[in-house]
Amino acid sequence: MAPEFLTMTHEIMSKLSPSEYLAQLKAQQKVDPSPALASVMAELDSLDMSDLSAPAPEEKPAAPQNTPAPVSATRPTAKGEAASQPAGSSAAAGSHHPANSPLPGNAPTPNRKPAAARNDSYLAELFDRVSNLLGEDGDKKTAYVPKAPATLDEAGLAEDDLERLILKFLLSKGASSGRKICQQVRLPFGLIDPLLKQWKYEQLLDLRNSAEIGDYVYAITDLGRERAKRYAEECTYFGAAPVQLRDYLYAMERQSIAKQMVRETDLKRAFSDLLIAPEMLDKLGPAINSGRGMFLFGEPGNGKTSIAERVTSCFGSTIWIPRALGIDGDIIRLFDPGVHEEVETERGEGIFDLTGLDQRWVQIKRPTVIAGGELTMSELEVTQNLQTHICESPLQLKSNCGTLVIDDFGRQTMPVDELLNRWIVPLEKRYDFLNMPSGKKIQVPFDQLIIFSTNLEPKDLVDGAFLRRIPYKIEVLDPSREHFVKLFEIMAPKFGMTFEREAVEYLIETHYTAVERPFRACQPRDLLLQVRNFCVYKEQEKVMTPEAFDFAVDNYFSVM
Template sequence: MSANDSESVAVNSQAVNSGSEKQGRTASNAVNTEELLASLSMLNLNSRDDSPESDAEGEQQGSIVAAHLPLKKSISEPMRVIGKDQHLSQLFNRVQSLLKGDSEEAEGHFVPHCPESLEETGLTQDEIERLILKYLLAKGTQTGRQICSQIKLPFSIVDAILKRAKQDQLVAFGGTAEMGDYEFTITELGRERARRYTQECTYFGAAPVCFKDYLKAMEAQSIAKQEATEADLKAAFSDLIINPKMLDRLGPAVNSGRGMFLFGEAGNGKTSIAERITKAFGSTIWIPRCLGIDGDIIRIFDPGLHEEVVQEVHSEGLFDLSGIDPRWVQIVRPTVIAGGELTMKELEITQNPQTKICEAPLQLKSNCGTFVIDDFGRQRMPVDELLNRWIVPLEKRYDFLNLPSGKKIQVPFDQLIIFSTNLEPKDLVDAAFLRRIPYKIEALDPTEEEFRALFELMAPMMGFQFDVEAFEYLVETHYKAVNRPFRACQPRDLLLQVKNFCVYKEVPRKLTPAAFDFAVENYFSVM
């Protein structure tokens, strides 16, 4: 590339940059990235000038870069740089991917951006220093970037705090590491201070997210803003046999984002239906690993309840180029299920008396998702106590929680509440509570056609070939003759009985009248 060509590219880039200031942050960033890539490409070409083939290669590289750097390129189209130097091409493409967060945010998707300064973290130097000293007390010597990986903050922020800690003689250099990094070891003065911090709280994981940022994230990802169409519901329930009329009743209830009663006889799939409702939204959300509120650490992310979405690794050596704040976790919209074991303690912030780490209540962990109260009416806590606890949150869409410090905070109550029960709702709650649950949907018994479809679906899963004659024998002899109602769970349960019978007798798995007689005798012996 000649000097005139370089000047031409620079002038054109500046002209486009000045003309796009009114197009918003995304457009501005796209142009700035084009300038950066053009500059990097020229630097790369200049580094080849000493080689005999530099002129020919320069012209070829210049044409390639020019072809992939149109000055009026649409922002929605991803820029891809292709050249002989594959390593540099990958770096160009990763730089371009840094703008992905801005474009997603412009489309209404929440993306937690990595903080670039201490102020953007919402934390103080002392709060970060506490985490670092407690971590070094437990691990001994660690490099600066290992500390960053532990507390999930950028090296540029942590490095300044480590240097201050060294000046205060809380840590000392233990050796050198890569890219201007050092190994840090805790001093005796630092150990003494870290022990005092540990007595207050043992936590030294990911740096907490401030409460203000959490509220903004929940508002941006609210389940009330999601819409589920008939096609979405059919996709979510594709592995179930469900009555079309019931599906039509579920659709408006799901879109309400409020709450519903699922009631009906035991075994008709109420829990299975509740578990799949969240899938109808078909999206993921970002939640913080933990919150920091006035010194209290409250854990939000729970691997036992949340399904983490594995992120694509965007790293170049020691650098993370994803642009995502690692203090946040991307999860599938949560579905939290609490059965008869639910107690009032699980609906409040609880603090471990030894570690002083707080655990978020179930309704906070289910925000922007679904909270299923299974077997409603059979909890260890009285029904009236549960209803009184939630009668205001169900109406106002927010809740009040008490911190261990005594402070009361207002948090979003933003989930689809599903009360699943085989008892009559009117026998469990009063009219005031029923008014706050706008949808009451009964899980009806399957018809004979649906009952057969369930057998045809489950038989191959159990290793059987569906037998029409055996099925008709079962229905005529053990259902119609004794006026026994169909239940959605019975095909699976009866087939499992037959499977275990065949395994015990060491005979091929086959559906026969004799096998169904054995299964029915066991299954319905006290029913």
């Protein structure tokens, strides 16, 4: 391991004892079993950490004139620290860091406190230390972790916002325990419990019976029901409490695709299930690292869509996105199970949520959003359901920090010029403006790799000004003869067949070379499917034969 690794380890151990650090790192390894973290664990297990058992001495500011010097060099407790702090000192007042913001790199190391005192800031600081330890080549999943808010102000919510959500939930449910209400709005019990008691005092809720320790079952009253109905007329949403735009912008900046550098090994891993020429990988790699956009063009059936679908997996990491955004009273649903793949993580429940995570956020694989010929202009704008008044986010917002694929570009129902005019500025500036139903215009990141996949020549579709903003134009060529034969060899076992080179050579000479028919990457799969169906119909063994290929070609190319 490099010497700088050991130096960094000593710096980290000055803030945590070795046992604390190893315990936390092992816990993180269960959540994140990445090769980089496994390597770090193996290295730590082999180190002699006896010299790190005590924290490094800290520089202490000179004591004020009337303040007695400490009588012991032992580490103070959290209670002792508060008691011994000089009145009016900046340390006593503390400095507030907004939720999810990292600690400054040159900030003095705080005195060690019990985990309960350190609370959520301790968890985020630990993640930052592990990220620093792994360096640039480490897994990026721990680069950003949303911390559970300690106050409503940190959550960016007002009591009125939660009143609307919870009363509408109870209007639908009738009655629920405080724990289940917390699960519904995805907020800590400590924030919700005082509000429930306040609303009981205001006669919006009533107690049915006790539930878990310190919890009760709450039912909505007639007064609460009337108020909930008024709220439902404005918007029917009562899911996870929304995240504020400022927190979303910060998260996107921390997880930006522009910060993800793809290496050749990453590309080979992502395309391991495709037979693709090394020259094509060498073209794709720099285009992906640009984080801006590319054209994939070429004849149909050569794998442009398959290539586009695998690009995102090159980054090999996950991101956190909010389930919903709240912008001046409007609720925008961002998490979409149809395009986002959730990553299972340890999630706490109700009163006993000890994960330190903000449950309003969901961890997903970097998204790949594909829009084909059905793409319309409305899918690129915030749309509001007129019955529920819930807003849906546009495709470019759902694909932030991932990949947006415009498949069959040029064949959309909307004119190409209309799409280009909509995106020409975002492609250049890397941000977009969205119009809200309230009339407000908001600025959001336009932070995804955009891939335009088309069977047409890009220069015949768009003008030079737009082509300039898409720096990479990559042609997906027809496979070579050797490549074509190899595809049959790869696909044969998937159809329960044994590869027969003589039959494939017969197919090529008779039905390709003789008639000057070009190879297409999709044809081995399609022809073998025809051969399998022919053999099943004839009740024959599934074998590649000239007869079977003659039948398949006659069906497949009859109008081509």
